[in-house]
Amino acid sequence: MNPSFGTELTGLSLAQTSASAGPTSSSEHGLSRSNESGPLSARTTYSDDDGAVKLYNSYRFTFDTVYGPSSSQEEVYAQCARPAVLNVLQGYNASIIAYGQTGTGKTFTMEGEEGSDRSGIIPRAIQDVFSSIARDTGERCRFLVRASYLQIYNEVISDLLKPGPGNLGVREDRRRGVHVEGLSEWVVRSPGEVFMLMRKGAAGRTTGATKLNEASSRSHAIFMLTVEKAVLLDDGPGGASAAGLAAAMELAGVPGTGPALRQTVRVGKLNLVDLAGSERVHVTGATGQRLEESKKINQSLSTLGNVISALAGGARAGREGKPHVPYRDSKLTRILEDSLGGNCKTTFLAMISPAVEAYSESLSTLKFANRAKNVRNAPTVNEDLDHRTLLRKYELELRRLRAELQQKSKDLVDKRLLLELDAARRREQADKLAAISALERQSAEIMRHKAAMAALQGRISLMQSQLLVGGHRVEDTPQFRQLLAAEQDRIRGQYQARLAELEAEREVMAEGHAQVERYRVLLCKQRDIMTALTQRLGERDGQVLALQGKLDAALARQRELEDGLDARTAEMLGMRRAATEAAADAATQGGPAEEGETEEGATEGLDGAASGGGAPQGSAADAALEHTSLWRIPAVRIGAGHEERQPGPMLLGPHTDTSSEAGSSVNGRGASSQGDAGPDGDGRTSDTASQSPAPDPAPSARRAEVLASPAAGIPGTDSPAARPASATKLPPDTPTLLQTKLEALRRERSALRSILQEKVAVVVADAERSLRSGGLNAEAPQDAVKKLSQQLAYVQNLVGATISAMAPSE
Numbered sequence: 001m002n003p004s005f006g007t008e009l010t011g012l013s014l015a016q017t018s019a020s021a022g023p024t025s026s027s028e029h030g031l032s033r034s035n036e037s038g039p040l041s042a043r044t045t046y047s048d049d050d051g052a053v054k055l056y057n058s059y060r061f062t063f064d065t066v067y068g069p070s071s072s073q074e075e076v077y078a079q080c081a082r083p084a085v086l087n088v089l090q091g092y093n094a095s096i097i098a099y100g101q102t103g104t105g106k107t108f109t110m111e112g113e114e115g116s117d118r119s120g121i122i123p124r125a126i127q128d129v130f131s132s133i134a135r136d137t138g139e140r141c142r143f144l145v146r147a148s149y150l151q152i153y154n155e156v157i158s159d160l161l162k163p164g165p166g167n168l169g170v171r172e173d174r175r176r177g178v179h180v181e182g183l184s185e186w187v188v189r190s191p192g193e194v195f196m197l198m199r200k201g202a203a204g205r206t207t208g209a210t211k212l213n214e215a216s217s218r219s220h221a222i223f224m225l226t227v228e229k230a231v232l233l234d235d236g237p238g239g240a241s242a243a244g245l246a247a248a249m250e251l252a253g254v255p256g257t258g259p260a261l262r263q264t265v266r267v268g269k270l271n272l273v274d275l276a277g278s279e280r281v282h283v284t285g286a287t288g289q290r291l292e293e294s295k296k297i298n299q300s301l302s303t304l305g306n307v308i309s310a311l312a313g314g315a316r317a318g319r320e321g322k323p324h325v326p327y328r329d330s331k332l333t334r335i336l337e338d339s340l341g342g343n344c345k346t347t348f349l350a351m352i353s354p355a356v357e358a359y360s361e362s363l364s365t366l367k368f369a370n371r372a373k374n375v376r377n378a379p380t381v382n383e384d385l386d387h388r389t390l391l392r393k394y395e396l397e398l399r400r401l402r403a404e405l406q407q408k409s410k411d412l413v414d415k416r417l418l419l420e421l422d423a424a425r426r427r428e429q430a431d432k433l434a435a436i437s438a439l440e441r442q443s444a445e446i447m448r449h450k451a452a453m454a455a456l457q458g459r460i461s462l463m464q465s466q467l468l469v470g471g472h473r474v475e476d477t478p479q480f481r482q483l484l485a486a487e488q489d490r491i492r493g494q495y496q497a498r499l500a501e502l503e504a505e506r507e508v509m510a511e512g513h514a515q516v517e518r519y520r521v522l523l524c525k526q527r528d529i530m531t532a533l534t535q536r537l538g539e540r541d542g543q544v545l546a547l548q549g550k551l552d553a554a555l556a557r558q559r560e561l562e563d564g565l566d567a568r569t570a571e572m573l574g575m576r577r578a579a580t581e582a583a584a585d586a587a588t589q590g591g592p593a594e595e596g597e598t599e600e601g602a603t604e605g606l607d608g609a610a611s612g613g614g615a616p617q618g619s620a621a622d623a624a625l626e627h628t629s630l631w632r633i634p635a636v637r638i639g640a641g642h643e644e645r646q647p648g649p650m651l652l653g654p655h656t657d658t659s660s661e662a663g664s665s666v667n668g669r670g671a672s673s674q675g676d677a678g679p680d681g682d683g684r685t686s687d688t689a690s691q692s693p694a695p696d697p698a699p700s701a702r703r704a705e706v707l708a709s710p711a712a713g714i715p716g717t718d719s720p721a722a723r724p725a726s727a728t729k730l731p732p733d734t735p736t737l738l739q740t741k742l743e744a745l746r747r748e749r750s751a752l753r754s755i756l757q758e759k760v761a762v763v764v765a766d767a768e769r770s771l772r773s774g775g776l777n778a779e780a781p782q783d784a785v786k787k788l789s790q791q792l793a794y795v796q797n798l799v800g801a802t803i804s805a806m807a808p809s810e
């Protein structure tokens with residue numbers, strides 16, 4: 001109880017003395033049961049101002065706490081209200097109801113003076129709720145606080161935070177229980193926001209001046225604060241850390257968490273009720289509207305009393321065996337149904353006045369409070385494991401809104417882009433139109449000016465033609481002539497200056513042209529030189545190739561003759577063997593007397609032996625036979641008289657270099673050639689041998705003779721047709737000569753290539769130097785420079801082609 005200090009009633013101490021302070025701890029069920037009530041035997045007498053003495057009974061009551069005039073708001077809050085607030089944070093429903101006679105300090109106790117130490121329970125409770133939330137820093141906890149404020153005035157429920165037509169209905173359903181339908185709920189995040197709501201609600205609350213209270217509350221006011229607390233359970237995958245992380249991500253707006261995690265939500269509701277004061281009409285002197293208000297107030301308080309009485313056991317059992325509790329008899333009791341005997345921890349603050357005039361109201365209040373202490377409530381924690389809580393709805397809604405926001409942001413960006421593009425296009429269009437308009441205007445202006453100038457010129461001409469000076473026309477006056485002459489001089493001077501400028505320009509251009517021409521000629525010359533050089537190179541290449549062919553043919557022929565020689569050598573060896581055998585046979589038949597003859601004959605008949613007639617004995621004979629046979633073999637072949645005979649013997653030159661025996665045979669062949677010039681030429685060796693001269697004493701000289709005149713003394717060789725070209729044209733040492741010539745040609749070709757490269761480099765460098773050094777200066781005509789550049793490019797191409805053509809083919 002919070003004692004009031006009504007000024008007119010100061011000094012009366014009925015209430016204070018009749019109420020005793022009981023234990024301060026609340027019972028488990030919210031209301032303490034009084035253990036004592038009823039009038040005491042003692043009586044107290046008081047005299048009023050008129051001197052009349054009145055007798056008052058004394059009563060004794062026991063309550064949880066009794067507060068006197070010196071008690072502070074802080075004290076009241078800490079002992080009466082704070083436990084209720086903490087219970088709400090645990091998920092309980094709690095109600096703090098201020099009950100009492102008008103003017104006893106209910107509003108002061110509940111609201112107090114904001115922002116001072118006289119602030120009441122409501123602001124302190126709000127501070128406490130948010131402080132507790134702030135202290136609960138676990139990342140797995142989330143809170144949602146919302147507030148509502150209503151009043152019941154003349155049995156009409158109205159929303160103090162959202163004024164409207166009023167008269168809201170009270171409904172009850174399984175999901176929400178008893179509730180005021182259509183009452184606004186405001187989500188608040190700070191005490192400041194709640195205070196703002198309170199101020200707004202207090203401004204809408206109906207008050208009026210009465211005799212006992214200048215600002216008497218003419219309505220019951222209920223401030224509701226609902227706290228939802230969600231705790232993520234750590235029994236899912238990942239445990240507490242995962243739950244904490246998921247909660248943090250969810251708070252940060254990261255999608256993909258929440259529904260998959262288990263969480264519990266506890267919902268606690270705090271009702272802070274400031275009832276209208278009961279009043280005795282004859283005391284307050286209410287009339288009219290105040291009287292009607294008083295009746296309604298008293299009626300609803302009476303119903304409250306009845307409900308309390310019923311709950312406290314005074315009611316008879318109804319049809320179902322339960323006592324009838326008249327909740328529906330008033331809006332107040334209907335709304336506070338949970339607080340009165342239901343799922344709530346309820347605290348009654350009974351206000352009484354110390355004034356002796358308020359004796360009966362104070363006694364009534366104390367009796368009411370005493371009965372209320374006997375009411376048993378059944379508070380339970382409101383734990384919600386399904387999706388009924390607003391917090392869960394908010395989470396779902398938040399997720400949906402975030403997705404919508406993202407989509408809208410995207411749409412907005414797209415739209416903004418389109419709008420910007422459209423705006424840019426419009427601006428461009430507008431700029432273009434403006435430019436066109438400006439041009440048109442300028443054009444029209446110029447045309448006007450031109451027309452005006454033409455008109456002016458016409459007028460001037462006309463005036464001049466009409467103007468007479470000293471009786472003459474202006475043109476005929478000397479002044480005019482002088483002016484005209486001066487003007488003509490000026491124009492002539494300008495003209496000549498301009499002419500000189502043009503002439504200078506023309507000269508510069510001509511110089512440029514000449515320079516270009518010079519370069520062109522130079523380039524042509526260089527090009528011709530290069531062409532000639534290239535041609536020469538081509539010819540040399542042709543010669544080299546031809547000689548190479550000849551050399552190859554000569555080498556092939558040489559190989560062929562060598563093969564032939566090998567065959568003849570084999571043949572001759574066979575013949576020598578036969579001659580030796582024949583000589584041996586003759587020696588056996590002739591005897592020693594013939595030895596001298598035989599020896600001579602053998603000497604003479606060496607050739608005959610070679611043809612099978614006889615064979616010398618010993619090494620000397622063998623050597624003579626071999627020698628003779630070697631130069632005779634060709635004689636036999638040539639003697640055959642065939643026009644197509646092989647020119648082989650004349651090509652044996654190279655072979656003689658490698659063997660002295662072969663050299664002898666060549667000499668022998670040279671001799672035989674002379675021998676072959678004989679008349680028969682039938683190849684009969686016996687005849688030939690007898691007519692043949694002795695072996696040639698100077699074979700090398702004969703060989704040289706043969707080589708110098710290959711066809712000399714050979715029948716049939718005077719006809720060119722009878723000789724193969726290669727045999728007649730090539731000198732005897734053709735391969736060596738060809739090799740030498742080929743080498744010389746290669747050297748020449750290499751030298752030519754070097755010369756050509758040098759020349760090309762000189763030409764290119766020349767042209768580039770000329771271009772760089774300003775042979776064609778900046779004033780030279782551009783087309784001349786261009787032409788020169790093209791020519792230079794042409795030369796460069798030519799050079800490139802020539803060089804690649806000269807690349808060694810071996």
Ligand SMILES: Nc1ncnc2c1ncn2[C@@H]1O[C@H](COP(=O)(O)OP(=O)(O)OP(=O)(O)O)[C@@H](O)[C@H]1O
Pocket residue numbers: 003004005100101102103104105106107108109213215216217218275276277278351
């Ligand atoms: N404990 C107190 N300390 C100082 N002033 C008080 C105290 N209690 C009440 N008052 C003052 O008494 C006057 C009446 O108080 P209040 O309006 O709170 O009464 P009430 O019970 O709400 O009346 P009503 O039922 O008519 O609304 C106010 O001016 C208030 O400031």
